[in-house]
Amino acid sequence: SCLLRLAAQPVNDDCAGIIDLGTAPICPSPAIYSNVQATESNIGNDNFPGCFNGLPQRDVWFQFTATAAILDYKITVTGIPQGSDPAMKMPQVAIYRGDCVFDGLEFYACAASQVDESQVSLVVQGLTPGLPYFLRINDWSASAAENWGAFTLCIEEFVDVTYTIDEGSSSDCEGVLYDTGGENGNYGDNENHVFTICPDQSANGGCIVFNLLDYHFEQGWEQLLFY
Numbered sequence: 001s002c003l004l005r006l007a008a009q010p011v012n013d014d015c016a017g018i019i020d021l022g023t024a025p026i027c028p029s030p031a032i033y034s035n036v037q038a039t040e041s042n043i044g045n046d047n048f049p050g051c052f053n054g055l056p057q058r059d060v061w062f063q064f065t066a067t068a069a070i071l072d073y074k075i076t077v078t079g080i081p082q083g084s085d086p087a088m089k090m091p092q093v094a095i096y097r098g099d100c101v102f103d104g105l106e107f108y109a110c111a112a113s114q115v116d117e118s119q120v121s122l123v124v125q126g127l128t129p130g131l132p133y134f135l136r137i138n139d140w141s142a143s144a145a146e147n148w149g150a151f152t153l154c155i156e157e158f159v160d161v162t163y164t165i166d167e168g169s170s171s172d173c174e175g176v177l178y179d180t181g182g183e184n185g186n187y188g189d190n191e192n193h194v195f196t197i198c199p200d201q202s203a204n205g206g207c208i209v210f211n212l213l214d215y216h217f218e219q220g221w222e223q224l225l226f227y
Contacts, residue, residue, distance in 0.1 A: 044103035068129035079118035088149035
């Protein structure tokens, strides 16, 4: 005797069966989705997003429409268990525009989670109102094993949170930090500040990613220290 287990592919396994989420923002989504038993898509041009780790072997597809009131969006995929499906372990997401046909999609942007992070966020700015955008989501593995699982999808308005270093601290999960002169001014003389970053959510597995974009110091007099 033998046991044969049959599992259906997700309806949105390729772009032809895409799930249309409607007009953004969509957050929180009322559904939990899955890429369990999904197979690799072939869209022709721009088939392999540059930031993806490995091939998108288990990708699923979604569509949303940008609204005139919001042009900047933050797209977040979070692994979460659902029924017999495990949580998606290390999600990655790409966004396309164009037409959902072979060679009809143009790559726009993408993001991939770090190792053992079950959440990834992608910020896209300046979207065109009324235009459909297409999301390609899959799981990746740091080993040879293929990953899949359940996840939530959030498409919300992106608003840059800004701080000046004299404000002391932030519990937000992201933001922009300036000196006391703000975005366009200069800091003053004899300043000495400490700014503590302690997010109230561990979206990146407890790690803090800090991108230093621009600075100008007086040699021998000023320091910027990280702890």
